[in-house]
Amino acid sequence: MPYKAIREIGEFGLIDKIAALAEPTLQAVPELLKGIGDDCAIYQPSGKLLQVATTDLLVDQVHFDLLTTPLNHLGSKAISVNVSDICAMNAFPRFALVSIAIPPSFSTEMVEELYKGMSHAAKEYGLAIAGGDTSSSRSGLIISVTIMGEVEPEKLTKRNGAKPGELICVTGSLGGAAAGLKLLMREKAIMLDHFENNEPYNKSVMADLKEYSEAIQCQLLPTARLDIVRFLHSRNICPTSMIDISDGLSSELHHICRQSNTGALIHESRIPISASTRRVADELQDDAITWALTGGEEYQLLFTIPKEEYELIDDYKEISVIGEVTDPDSGVFLSDIYGMRIDLATIRGFDHFGR
């Protein structure tokens, strides 16, 4: 298949292709009066709703590796990580602005593949792709996504409302994204090894990744928990604090405790870890609970609710109660399976500048 160089269609030709891929996302958001094609996107807000805004920058070799990441998955993930921040406010995403800086090696088809992933994810979340910026990059691919969301003022959930005695809840299961990353890094090492030795990289040397698909999907194609936000709204549950888990459970729990001025006690035995994550950890001789506590990019939600609301979530298998909020002097602790208390300040998440 002959690939088309971007210079053949030019900047405005590329923008036309992007606009065509964004177009199907616009129907869900009639309040968006103008998408791509003017100096700004135009939105008609409802004065009754609060707006929430978030942005994330994804940089080649820092946040992703194109050797192990399909472009449509990357596009989808770039949308999902931002929607996850909107979900953490108990809000609904409405529109996105997407900027990309494109390396010289990219063809038109590669850019389209990236936007197909974004457009697909946006449609899933009922979100319009409303504008952005395209430019060239001298090094790797750069993606910047900003998403605006909305929520009724009384439903808004910040990080600072947890109170001692409340329940600490987490959605889905943890550690899967870390398991997926470890598997992909192992696979990449095998691949590079074969390249270096001029050996063909074919199916005979490829690990069968099918059995690991759950973990790999957690890493490459995470889903923001908008379903949980819909569930919370449907049951009229308003968490007292909420955050999404992008830097590991331990780090996010510290954010909630610091901003709410509380402590916390969580129980190892209650932290949801899937069977497939445990199996990968066993195989790689690594520790699933450490992945769950420190693994980034989970995009599950961590939140607190009053004890009285327990019965409202009790029957919903996607939410696990993992502990309770304590007073600030008690610190932030994990009670392990032997009942030993471990100070979670010693177990940290990812720091971009590697302190």
Place this chain on the structure above:
Amino acid sequence: MPYKAIREIGEFGLIDKIAALAEPTLQAVPELLKGIGDDCAIYQPSGKLLQVATTDLLVDQVHFDLLTTPLNHLGSKAISVNVSDICAMNAFPRFALVSIAIPPSFSTEMVEELYKGMSHAAKEYGLAIAGGDTSSSRSGLIISVTIMGEVEPEKLTKRNGAKPGELICVTGSLGGAAAGLKLLMREKAIMLDHFENNEPYNKSVMADLKEYSEAIQCQLLPTARLDIVRFLHSRNICPTSMIDISDGLSSELHHICRQSNTGALIHESRIPISASTRRVADELQDDAITWALTGGEEYQLLFTIPKEEYELIDDYKEISVIGEVTDPDSGVFLSDIYGMRIDLATIRGFDHFGR
């Protein structure tokens, strides 16, 4: 002076420093209920106003060169180029989200210098820095800025409302940014030449740039024309179409004509070019009118108004009438100083992918 490595203060230490620099910008925008410090910024919109949203990505070696760009100027410019898009809608900027990816060579002080420039510009524009994202970069510095603005629905100005017979207006003077860029590139070449020959680069070999300060400021420290938006609102003038000049007058005029389905005729003799730009063009044996037509990054406003409104702008020296809107079959032409008509489709602006 000992510079502080970012790993010494870590990601959250850096965010604290950034939040402190953003803090003074918050006072101007009481509708911003929460800035940096949660998963999202929180904003209380007025249901009476439309919202406009824009984003720009600035990439090292594509949009700027740190050899010739002071970091606080770069920070200011990153804000201004986005405010310029808000101005092009006849709207007022309200809050910004700022993401940066920081190369390993950067110290804490360099990041602070960048944000000082952003904070200073934001205060000038009455704009709050409300949040963002920080990460590391394996290559150069990357800055992504998104700005949200507001405008009364009846004042909103798009690109598509120009009608034959209307006047074409431009603010300030053109060509200065291109002149500044040419001067900085000449200066950089001299600098690199000295480095290569191991000669010290000191004042004796430095061109005295003071006499070029106007052009260099156009390039390094452009100002968005929020003053023009304020003027238009104060006189109750609502342009029928408007765009900011980021890719050259010729390219922007084509955008207005294509989206309004009109032609245009502008007059070379009426295009405002400053004396200093003409002087630089003479010195570099280049052509000031070409710079004015194709030079990017001017951040002046190009707009159309009905002829009857001429008297409302006649006395305001920052606005020049450069031509008139024509019917679509007439094309987009420049009448040169000899009265010859030149098809502006042959004179193009910047294309990121160099078709």
